[in-house]
Amino acid sequence: MNYDIPDHMATFPISVVKELTKLSGRQIRYYEEQGLIAPVRNEGNRRMFSLQDIERLKRIKELIDQGINIAGIKVMLKD
């Protein structure tokens, strides 16, 4: 049994990420635009997300929910 997917492997479409993170598609795309995340694209130009991407988005959402703005999040998630 090879019961896992590597954390960095992009296997999730945005529809699933929306459900998992409780973020809107608009938010996810905007955060990418702002350089907070960098999901890869498949051959058809669709965004594909890894577990790492999802965990990062969850942290972003926590900070957003605490009232922190994008600029603040950028420095806090610097890595």
Added chain:
Amino acid sequence: MNYDIPDHMATFPISVVKELTKLSGRQIRYYEEQGLIAPVRNEGNRRMFSLQDIERLKRIKELIDQGINIAGIKVMLKD
């Protein structure tokens, strides 16, 4: 950190399952038709697969590659 997706949670589109299992879309749909797997459907009627589904498909592929036919696989994977 909630660093995982439950084994039974359907988060993978068929495109990813194809890559992960090295099966064709036709094969995956046919195995479903034959009752070997039962991926759930999302609101738009697209098949969505769980890690369990993927592991099962990998076992199916191994058996297929060993020359076992669908009927044989059905009894061997009875559960």
Added chain:
DNA sequence: AAACCATGTAAGATTACCTAACATTTAAAT
């Protein structure tokens, strides 16, 4: 040869996602 099994392929319809633009809301700055 005929029939069946497993898979390929093609066509047409539907759903998901893309970008770009404009609208709205809230907060910050003037």
Added chain:
DNA sequence: ATTTAAATGTTAGGTAATCTTACATGGTTT
């Protein structure tokens, strides 16, 4: 109190992925 900027919503038109159904094909079995 305006104006500006930040974050998100919404809409529109286009492209990609997936769906079902049907027919084609190569390999077995009868």
